Amino acid sequence: MSMEFLPDKPIYQQLVDHIVGDIIRGTIKVGEKLPSVRDYAVSVGVNANTMQRVYKELEQMEITETRRGQGSFVTDNTERIQELREEMKEQLVQSFIQNVEALGFTTNEMVSYLQKRGGHDD
Template sequence: MADLFHSSKPIYEQIAELIKKQIIRGELHAGDKLPSVREMAIEVNVNPNTVQRTYRELESMEIVQSKRGQGTFVTGNTAVLAAIREEMKAEILQNFTRQMYEMGYSKEEITRGLANFLDEGSIRDD
């Protein structure tokens, strides 16, 4: 159960990441209802207050909306959801390129390497 989260990052942020990934993968759609705070807390084995904080953060980013007495819903605003998708992509690319540059690869090596890698379809499942 401790494996689900990194121990040195706030858990409320990590749960927010999980939800954003579910949105990007299309497991959660615009307008979908999120699990209640307690359901989510039990599912991921954390304190309900932490989930509350996640929902609050996501609400301030306008990714979700809480409706009084009904629960918390993924926003119906598809522009916001498209933006999350782009943001996540930019973040992953940034980490990737930073690591490549740190190891001394050139821009050409990186683009050629990535293109070859994608052509070979050599994604390993691990």
């Protein structure tokens, strides 16, 4: 599952975002054990030190926890996962608004366009 990385963002951050996305989507389940640092690093084609930094970042974000002798696991705290989901949504919306405004579109213009296009009403 070797990944393609963007040149304008640190690799470790891209991996954090990828794992967080998998957790939010449910591809990686609450309480699930993550692969070892070495196995994950080999599977995505990065240095083990980079992957260690990713795991450390995830733990600092309270998304994973390390159990001595067992490995790293996604938190069982579903409230934290929901908070993470909301944080990611907020970041995406803020980024979208900044990009739209930088191009001279108004928020109302974009809302109108998005409503016309349809989509999910979740």
